Amino acid sequence: MKKIKIGRNEPCPCGSGKKFKKCCGASLITREVRPGPTSLSAGPKSWPLNSIPPEVMQKFAEHERQEQERVRRFGHVRPEIAIDFHGYKFVAVGGKLYYKASEHCKFFADFLIDYVPWIFGREWFETEVGKAPDQRHPLFQWRVKGMTFMKKQPKRPDGTYEAVPSGFMAAYLTFAYDLYVVDHNARLDQRMLARLKHPDQFQGARHELFAEATCLRSGFQIEHEDETDPSQRHAEFTAIHKATGQKISVEAKSKHRPGVLGQPGAPDDDGELNLRFGRLLNDAVRKNVSHPLVVFLDTNLPFAVAQRLFAQPTGSSAVPAPHFNTLLDRLRKEHNGSDPINLVVFSNHPHHYTRGEEVDPRKHVLSVFSQIPVKPVAYPQALFALHRGANLHGNIPNEFPKAVGG
Numbered sequence: 001m002k003k004i005k006i007g008r009n010e011p012c013p014c015g016s017g018k019k020f021k022k023c024c025g026a027s028l029i030t031r032e033v034r035p036g037p038t039s040l041s042a043g044p045k046s047w048p049l050n051s052i053p054p055e056v057m058q059k060f061a062e063h064e065r066q067e068q069e070r071v072r073r074f075g076h077v078r079p080e081i082a083i084d085f086h087g088y089k090f091v092a093v094g095g096k097l098y099y100k101a102s103e104h105c106k107f108f109a110d111f112l113i114d115y116v117p118w119i120f121g122r123e124w125f126e127t128e129v130g131k132a133p134d135q136r137h138p139l140f141q142w143r144v145k146g147m148t149f150m151k152k153q154p155k156r157p158d159g160t161y162e163a164v165p166s167g168f169m170a171a172y173l174t175f176a177y178d179l180y181v182v183d184h185n186a187r188l189d190q191r192m193l194a195r196l197k198h199p200d201q202f203q204g205a206r207h208e209l210f211a212e213a214t215c216l217r218s219g220f221q222i223e224h225e226d227e228t229d230p231s232q233r234h235a236e237f238t239a240i241h242k243a244t245g246q247k248i249s250v251e252a253k254s255k256h257r258p259g260v261l262g263q264p265g266a267p268d269d270d271g272e273l274n275l276r277f278g279r280l281l282n283d284a285v286r287k288n289v290s291h292p293l294v295v296f297l298d299t300n301l302p303f304a305v306a307q308r309l310f311a312q313p314t315g316s317s318a319v320p321a322p323h324f325n326t327l328l329d330r331l332r333k334e335h336n337g338s339d340p341i342n343l344v345v346f347s348n349h350p351h352h353y354t355r356g357e358e359v360d361p362r363k364h365v366l367s368v369f370s371q372i373p374v375k376p377v378a379y380p381q382a383l384f385a386l387h388r389g390a391n392l393h394g395n396i397p398n399e400f401p402k403a404v405g406g
Helices: 024-028 054-074 108-120 122-129 138-151 167-185 190-197 202-217 278-285 303-309 322-333 380-390
Strands: 031-033 081-085 088-093 096-101 220-223 237-241 247-254 293-298 343-348 364-369
Touching (some): 088 167, 108 122, 108 138, 138 167, 190 202, 202 220, 202 247, 202 293, 202 380, 220 380, 278 322, 303 343, 343 380, 364 380
Parallel strands (some): 247 293, 293 343
Antiparallel strands (some): 088 096, 220 237, 237 247, 343 364
8 A cells, every 4th residue: 555645734534624734643742751769868758647738638638539539420539640851741550651731631531632643653653644534544544533523512711622422522532541650550462462453453452452451450460372372372461450469361352244333345234234152251261271261241232222132021131031031041051051151241341333423322241240250259249349340431531730739
């Protein structure tokens, strides 16, 4: 494929009407900074508790309240770290520091929009710019459609935009935030990053990213297995619940459909969609993992179809939806009456099924816990934490954190 070079003064291909250098191309001007070592001139000093001023204690109490609210909304992940300095917003992510002009980085979403090009690299970005719009990577298409949507919204008095996100805007931002969560709280696996960049592998890698971000939000730490060891098949990763020490093996499976998420072919009509997921579960089980098994399964369905599929029996929130119940009953019979999977988190995030500028549709999450597992867990609360974490997907901070007392 011939690579097309977009001039800095040419119109931006996202359709905003601005020059490329002042629109999508601006994200390539920002830089990553790696901080050097620092030193402290004096050690900490103690202060008797009975003499601490009440206003100081109030600020500590307020900080604790804010932290509890942050964890409730976004999970057990590190807080955002950002400062304004000399007209720039500096944002720390893991061991790296990024900066962007403060006037263009008023909200956390402003940072996320440019965070993906920083991570994916200039070469990937410029290659996608040079492709025909319908041949671009799904992620790049979400970015262009989402930014085009936002730039059509009326400006507020301070020059910023406010709107209920479209499906494509939500698709891009939730991906960017999951990428940020993994990068900020764990080790962003370079093999996963390579898969995310590749259109044919993007769907599976994106769902694995969701699973890893969910585990981090749920209070787990991540251990990647040695994929270079050919002696056995490996789970996506091992997760350890920090509160209990419970170890689990995690598998992430996503249903491929023609013409969707970079897959070839024409999309099926809603009435012809394949609702068989047994092969995906069986593939996860065949890996014969070391720890109790958790499977994150993406059904990849339009909202209306998912709404029917995830519907539970009337008056019962404890019984799985009939289709999933039948699926897991069959799997149990094939394993002598025991469940080879301790927890299945069925999910559906239908952002990419929206048309034009439709509002982002509601997601579905259904967690099914085994009562008779092959490998029991010592701490069931670790699995319940995963269900709560999966329901936090899509919650993205709006504002950068403010200093306590600021």
